[in-house]
Amino acid sequence: MSDRTTSTDVLVIGGGMAGLAGALAMRENGASVTLVERASEFGEVGAGLQMSPNAARVLKRWGLLDQALEIGVRPKHLVFRDALSGEELTRQTLGSEFEERYGAPYLVIHRSDLHRILLNACDKAGVTLINDVMIDRVETVDGRGRAYAHNGDVYQADVILGADGLKSTLRSAVSDDGPVPSAFVAYRGTVPITDAIPQDDLEDVIVYLGPNCHLVQYPLRKGELLNTVAVFKSPSFERGEEQYGGVDELEKAYKDCVPEVRNALKNLGTSMRWPMYDREPIDNWVAGRMVLIGDAAHPMLQYLAQGACQALEDAAVLQDLSKGTVFTDLGRTSEAWDEVLRTFNAARFPRTAQVQRTARIWGESWHVSGTGRVLRNMLFKSRGDGNYQYNDWLYGQSPALVFASADDVSNETVSAI
Template identity: 50%
Template sequence: MKTHDDDVPAVGSALIVGGGIGGLATAVALRRAGVAVTLVEKADEFGEVGAGLQLGPNATRILFGWGLESAIREVAVFPENLIARDALTNEELTRIPLDDAFVGRYGAPYCVIHRTDLHSLLLAEARRLGADLHVATEIVSVDTSAGTARTADGRTYSGDVVIGADGLRSSLRDRLVGDVPVNSGYVAYRGTIAVEDTGPISDDVVVWMAPHGHLVQYPLRRGELLNNVLVFRSDAFARGEEEYGGADELEERFGDCHPVVRRALDFVGKQRRWPLYDRVPTDDWSQGRVVLMGDAAHPMLQYLAQGCCQALEDASALGTIVGHDVAATDVGALFTAERAPRTAEVQSTARAFGDLCHREGDQARARNALLLARGRDDFSTIDWLYAPQSIPATA
């Protein structure tokens, strides 16, 4: 094992806490870098809850680079356009063609994929690469200086680094940062429906912008399903009510929208709502041998469709950093320096884009005029998000 001047070893092993998409992607990246990986997941089995994910070229570049292009193309849909519409009138406001010019500019395509499909293929790849995976294993304490973690029943796991990939309500973040998730006051309703029950659909990702709400639709699983996400601000939450964001509010919020939007109310499940949270950006992601990644480090609102994409960027950066044989105790600082400015910008811009989507009255009309004036070949507002980022600094 390589060591450094202070006798701290380079990273030969890693313990990953959390078996979601971010944790499994990190397992893949670290195994590709030659690091022995143990991953622990508190649930009784590996799995994901939810439906569709949008993967921008900043994410597909990484996945394709890991040799997963064929597996993704078997299950994903590659839409033709990103389109914004006014939810009251159905007027098209702008579109971004996801054509050869887009792929050439960013080095990879835009795709949409079922969350469980992406999770399954990352799980299979982590297993193929030899990651040691454990379920029903909840970590209750971590020694940040030693890189050890203990479960409730007394088992101990260790690694040269410990990576917290345990999501929005990360127990590891509680120990390092001590903040709490921020409730946006918005809730989401999600659902998929077989295309045979909807009639013809387009091969586009479409967002309908409504006053204090929006609808997103796109096809999934080779175009066999239509994915629907309805998001809206809860007035009951704003009034301080304990029960908020119910189906009655959902119906009321979109009641004045165009019929194509109102029809989507029948395509989402009413039995469950998802309150939308993020956290205030921070760069306090590491302590000793422990470092946070993904939603544990930088949970963000969904308005840029970048939560999963940024977790994949994190995983790739961690793989690059440990591949440079840096000291285990330096990984957190190097990773944070590389990733925190980027993710803070995405977090903050996601909030701002949500505000833009959800305008009403004169502000909505001003938004529409701005979007209508955009040229289809104008990429100035998305280059920062999709263009290749710099290689992590590992001096």
């Protein structure tokens, strides 16, 4: 053992959305929590983030929803259009009926803003936050987790939350798989809103669906910025090139789209693109006293806008399962962690696997052409506004999530989480 050893109830590895959410949830349960992040500073890259009601309810329970709404935007509608014709295919009104049904609003927020809200909440709650820590390996010794840092430091904890993202190195403890490339890439951009932008679209989330491409736009920061995301099938990414030197692929992908879509490409930053990966679902995230959460456990494609949302759900379920059993007024009951982690894994795997698989199918339906496009449009147009049958499984409110054991996690309960 190193003489530079830190002992804590919970160690969180990774300072992204999942790590901060997990740290805050455990701290709210009374745990001593240390979070280590390999980067020299905390922060998030990217642009806008859609937070559906299942995630907004988690922010609400932590007293953070009002902060998110103060800096974010509560859109009025979610609108799908055909990118070749501009025709509206379907819409979902996100007003009072929607919010009452799901117990929270739909909001859009800049990734960096939500990250900062969670980071400040962790800091205020007393989470120990440490930068410049690269963890090389984790093991379980005498019923406690040990994480060995590259600089020789050792962190001991009753449980370790592995939240090191899509390209997780900690995942190798439970699986030898790797990220799965989708062949699609994304360019993103946020620009100040001007009079030249169609004002009717500034209160909604607009999604244009095209052959092997789609484009999403919505306002951010109280309507001061317009967020644009363009996703398309990339020949260079299919060849294995994560980045690409020009914009010819981007322009070619959208050449047949309506002017509103082609003009929106001017809002994108083209110096960097985001190759889109996920992984196959795995049914075990636990290795001894370490459990994976967030993208380390269940990375998913972005078509359901659920990556960060499912990370927040992870934290909420883990909070519920460990409350009153792992942390008590009389002290720490570390032996209870084995049951908590087993139950957490059993509760969350079916839910997140369903989201992962559905996101893939959803993406395929967005990008069809020819006869497939005609049939897709007919299906979308057959759905009336206020039809919740496609939303309830994902956004619906959950019952209490404290289970006596993993055997009590029924399919009915899991589907409602």
